[in-house]
Amino acid sequence: MGPGGRHVGLSFMTGAMAQIDLGVLMHKALWLTSSTLRPKSDADKADIARDVTRHLLPLLGENEIRPVISAVLPLTKAADAHRLLESGGNFGKIVLEMPEKA
Structure with a gap:
C-alpha cells in the first residue's frame, strides 16, 4: 500500500486475528479502519x-x-471459483462470466 493509503476491512476470510507491523503503518501514514453492516x-x-x-x-x-480482479471464470466453473476463494489463493475479486444469450 502506498503512503497515505487506506485499508477498509469489511469481512474476514481467515478469521478475525491478524499480525501487522505498526511501524510500517505509522511510517507510511496508513489508515486502517473497519465496519460491518449487520x-x-x-x-x-x-x-x-x-x-x-x-x-x-x-x-x-x-x-x-x-476493482482488483484476481480471476475471471465462466459460470460453468463456479465450483473452481469457490475452491479458489476457500484456498485464499486470490488477491482481488473472482468474477463469474455469464454466458451470452442466444
Whole structure:
C-alpha cells in the first residue's frame, strides 16, 4: 500500500486475528479502519446505499477507480471459483462470466 493509503476491512476470510507491523503503518501514514453492516439500523444502511450511489458508482463508471480482479471464470466453473476463494489463493475479486444469450 502506498503512503497515505487506506485499508477498509469489511469481512474476514481467515478469521478475525491478524499480525501487522505498526511501524510500517505509522511510517507510511496508513489508515486502517473497519465496519460491518449487520448491527446498523435500516436507516443507516439506506444512508450508506445513497452515499455509494452518489459518490462511488460515478467513479466506477468513469474508470477513475477499478476493482482488483484476481480471476475471471465462466459460470460453468463456479465450483473452481469457490475452491479458489476457500484456498485464499486470490488477491482481488473472482468474477463469474455469464454466458451470452442466444
